[in-house]
Amino acid sequence: MLEKLFKLKEHGTTVRTEIMAGVTTFLTMAYIIFVNPTMLASTGMDQGSVFVATCLAAMIGCFVMGFYANYPVAQAPGMGLNAFFTYTVVLGMGHTWQVALAAVFLSGLCFIALSVMRVREWIINSIPHSLRIGISAGIGLFLAFIALQTSGIVVASPATLVKAGDLTSFPAIMAGLGFVLTIGLVQRGFKAAVLIAILIVTAISIIVGEVDYNGIMSVPPSIAPTFMQLDFSGAMEVGLISIVFAFLFVDLFDTAGTLVGVATKANLIGEDGKLPRLNRALLADSTATSVGALLGTSNTTSFVESVSGVAVGGRTGLTAVTVGMLFLLALFFAPLAGMVPVYATAGALFYVAILMMSGLVSIDWRDLTEAAPVVVVCLLMPLTYSIAEGIGLGFITFAVVKALSGKGREVNISVWVISTLFLAKIIFL
Incomplete structure (x- = not known):
């Protein structure tokens, strides 16, 4: 049955190898079951319910990716997208989390439509490489800034907007410890480095009395507080169109980039240079988002940590299915997730930021028309506290500086359209 479903022999792999690859991938991305509920709880959402939604969304996404697309790519609510949901849409713009969930759902439907109509290739290929890299790096900087704030390392200042906080405070010290532990363990080859660092910081917090011990395992919490709580009436307002688009835009390119990277590592790219079954993989991602x-969580997306499973031999969807089964088992560790303090996840956010900024090395810094939009995106995402604003201003900058530099032909029609839409939003909304 497994051979028929996943074509193991054709891909030169075995059941044992695929299962081990799935376990490896899960250990490298399991931090999301602690980070996501903690982050979304800042919007007023029930943390236990978000924990269940996170695990179930990840399980469903992995199962669809595994059984339908047959890719060794795991899925879960994505970093960056959950920050956008929390700090931009809800806390920044003042929308309710119910409206934000509706916007996520609509972005998923749009993603499904783009995948079915096969126009996603035109969209992906039409966005300049430099902007794709800039968006990823900008989100990384945004996550790092959030980590600094939630741990008290950076605090608000009336004179300078931000300043250094009390670096001797317990949260700041623990955040720093979590970060250096993560980097040290990653360098030493620990697959669960991020997870281990989070658990160590949490254990120390319990020992010193900063966190109350509530047990490790239990029956999963109720998902009722977030299940089907979408507010479509608020999400249909004109001002939310850009939010839906931003969710779609970031998810689309995050997924595309991850799929290409993982497939390349696994030698799954066809002789024509294209990804086989790409539409199925994108449909898996978009379906899981909706x-x-x-269920009650932000966008579900493909995780770049899937490369860790591919590195130990994962080649088929059985790897993703294994990850999905482990997320299902994780449902019974809700008390442990509830004890993780927000500063314990700061190291994970910083580590993810490093991964997302690594692509900046491929930017041609000698060409200012390429470099300037990247810098605009990278700086304005954290400084405006908005991923959407950073993306929009980056597109506008790219189109304008190219035109003024006599390189207008390098700007395709889609970039002009997107830039115009963002400019109209800034002026009229």
Whole structure:
């Protein structure tokens, strides 16, 4: 049955190898079951319910990716997208989390439509390489800034907007410890480095009395507080169109980049240089996003940590299915997730930021028309506290500086359209 479903022999792999690859991938991305509920709880959402939604959305996404697309790519609510959901849409713009969930659901439907109509290739290929890299790096800087704030390392200042906080405070010290532990363990080859660092910081917090011990395992919490709590009436307002688009835009390119990277590592790229079954993989991602919104979590997306499973031999969807089964088992560790303090996840955010900024090395810094938009995106995402604003201003900068530099022909029609839409939003909304 497994051979028929996943074509193991054709891909030169075995059941044992695929299962081990799935376990490896899960250990490298399991931090999301602690980070995501903690982050979304800042919007007023029930943390236990978000924990269940996170695990279920990840399980469903992995199962669809594994059984339908047959890719060794795991899925879960994505970093960056959950920050956008929390700090931009809800806390920044003042929308309710119910409206934000509806926006996520609509972005998932749009993603499904783009995948079915096969226009996603035109969209992906039409966005300049430099902007794709800039968006990823900008989100990384945004996550790092959030980590600094939530741990008290950076605090608000009336004179300078931000300043250094009390670096001797317990949260700041623990955040720093979590970060250096993560980097040290990653360098030493620990697959669960991020997870281990989070658990160590949490254990120390319990020992010194900063966190109350509530047990490790239990029956999963109720998902009722977030299940089907979407507010479509608020999400249909004109001002939310850009939010839906931003969710779609970031998810689309995050997924595309991850799929290409993982498939290349696994030697799954066809002789024509294209990804086989790419539409199925994108449909898996978009379907999981819509279902996840109904359950009560932000966009579900493909995780770049899937490369860790590919590195130990994962080549088929059985790897993703294994990850999905482990997320299902994780449902019974809700008390442990509830004890993780927000500063314990700061190291994970910083580590993810490093991964997302690594692509900046491929930017041609000698060409200012390429470099300037990247810098605009990278700086304005954290400084405006908005991923959407950073993306929009980056597109506008790219189109304008290219035109003024006599390189207008390098700007394709889609970039002009997107830039115009963002400019109209800034002026009229």
